[in-house]
Amino acid sequence: MPMATHPTETGGTVAVEIDQLEKTYSGGIHALRGINLSIEKGSIFALLGPNGAGKSTTMRTLATLTQATAGTAKVLGFDTSTESSQIRQKIGYVPQTKCSDPYASVRDNLLFQARVYRIRRGERMVRIDQLMSDFGLMDSASCMASQLSGGMRRRLEIAMGIVHKPTLLLLDEPTVGLDPDARLELWDMLTKAVDRDKMTLVFSTHYLDEVDQYASKVAIIDAGRVMAEGSPAELKRCIEGKMYTVELARRSDGDAAMEIIRQIPRVTRALQIGGKLHITGGADHEFSQQLSQLMKSTNIEILSLQVAQASLGDVYTRVTTKAFDPSA
Ligand SMILES: Nc1ncnc2c1ncn2[C@@H]1O[C@H](COP(=O)(O)OP(=O)(O)OP(=O)(O)O)[C@@H](O)[C@H]1O
Ligand SMILES: [Mg+2]
Incomplete structure (x- = not known):
């Protein structure tokens, strides 16, 4: 019997390849209706779309936390439905809702994560100190996560998501609920970390300014479909x-x-x-x-x-208002 050949992490330039992805939840909700996306390695890619568009479902599929109903999604050359363990070692995923232990300290939350990823004892402390310094958490090392401000807690959770230096980082609404200064601070720290560790970043958001400023490409999703895709400038040019x-x-x-x-x-x-x-x-x-x-x-x-002059908001309004066809 021929041995199954697993693609090693693709030498190519593609980090994520999604082909005709569909997801129907058990209650019958058709959350994804044929998503196609290709995300380049090293890029910062935004998923933008109204509530219920399917952003989190797409992210969770890429993180191998939910199975697609049809279609394929490949992450770093591995198939999300059959090669989840290879994918999980190489990605970081921070969900939309709080994921740090509220009753553990900043340092202990990071330590826990480092142990989950089996980072060697000698390296653990160095990595954790580096992350606490990068994400402005050093002075709060002994604070419980529940005592942190919203912005600091989100920074802790992102630091937890990259403790093992993933190749691909998936952040589901990293800045939801943060004030403008906290958002800026978080993005400043995040982009530095992404740059230094040469990660591909896929994030979802409702903030158009974040897409405009930080994303090299964006997909506007509505009702489980990609309505528009390109660089923010390209999308604006379509309307400009x-x-x-x-x-x-x-x-x-x-x-x-x-x-x-x-x-x-x-x-x-x-x-x-x-x-x-x-x-x-x-x-x-x-x-x-x-x-x-x-x-x-x-x-x-x-x-x-x-x-x-078209703004990204014009593009967003244009492609999302007429999108939902309940008969589809
Ligand atoms: N576990 C689940 N079981 C059943 N339906 C679900 C589940 N998770 C999501 N859905 C439904 O699937 C659709 C897409 O949801 P999803 O969370 O992916 O959207 P989203 O774009 O992330 O929205 P938001 O901006 O509000 O976070 C919605 O109609 C939602 O109600
Ligand atoms: Mg969501």
Whole structure:
């Protein structure tokens, strides 16, 4: 019988490969409906999406804590459904909810984790001291986790998640509930650790600014599907230049202008609100010229034509509002 060949950790550039991943929970909830994602090694990848989108389910599948119903997910070349032990040694996972022991000290929480990962006695203390220093926990080494502020507790839990120097770190909403300063502090410490230990980081969040600032790529998930994927800049470019606001000199021209606009081939949406027309369409200079010329030719005077700067929030709203199809 031929021996099964296990791929060693992929020499390739891909850390996570998800193909048509589906998950139906026992109650019949279809949480993932065919997720496809490819996450490069060394990148910082964000999962963004509304409540119930499937972010945690995706993370838990990658962490081998839940089994997919269909499709495949590979982590560092290993299959999540058949090679969980190889994966667990190489990843760190910090869930959305508190995971440190509230009645153990900062140091003891880290020690416990170091023992779980069988870090040798001699190395344990050095590693723990380094992490406490990196995550600003040195002065609180003897404090119980329950006595820490929200920000410090989250930092402790992230430190616990990387005690064994994982190749891939999965953080489910690392900054949920933290104030703006605590979020900044956490990200500062986290990005330094990620850089130094050359980790791939996958995190979920509801904060668009975190995605914009720290993620090299983002997938916007809604109702178990990937609605958009790319770098924050790429996603914004998809919309940038496509949101035109046209102000007409005469409000009474509104209906006639709408008729004309609907005939322009690349217009995908047009709304008339007050005296303004909001148009979604082609992103180039040619498109806006076409708009102006058509209006001129019919004697419709344009007072102003603005191209809106898209934010990640625009992309998010655009791709998530129409996503859920209950009949699917
Ligand atoms: N253990 C479970 N059993 C049954 N249904 C579940 C379970 N976990 C999650 N779900 C359901 O699966 C769907 C996706 O949930 P998930 O927690 O993955 O979303 P999420 O994107 O992480 O949301 P949030 O932003 O609120 O954390 C939701 O409808 C949720 O109610
Ligand atoms: Mg979640």
